Amino acid sequence: MGLLLLFVASFLVAFALQWFKRWWWLAAPLSSISFAALILLDEFVLPYRGGGASMWPIALLFGVPTAVAGSLFGLFFAWLFQPDRDSNNAL
Numbered sequence: 772m773g774l775l776l777l778f779v780a781s782f783l784v785a786f787a788l789q790w791f792k793r794w795w796w797l798a799a800p801l802s803s804i805s806f807a808a809l810i811l812l813d814e815f816v817l818p819y820r821g822g823g824a825s826m827w828p829i830a831l832l833f834g835v836p837t838a839v840a841g842s843l844f845g846l847f848f849a850w851l852f853q854p855d856r857d858s859n860n861a862l
Contacts (some may be wrong), residue, residue: 774837777806781841782848789849798846803838807831 781802788798814827 774833777834777837778841781806781838782845785842785845786849789846790853795846795850799839799842802842803835806834806838810834 784802785798788794788801810827810830814825
């Protein structure tokens, strides 16, 4: 369920950035970098909340590719459905 939410959130962020601003260069890496930053912030900066082994490498291993896939799908669908994609501003 968490990976699905991550995929949908990455899709929506990339779709919105491409659709409204045409910032494909920012939309592509933004979701994966922000996901990795949140995982590392939670692990190394925030206080320890206890409870077993640390799973942040597993979260990065599965989460970053999911975020990248979601953002690429978002970019593709925003590019596909843009009304003026034949102009020079489109991807």
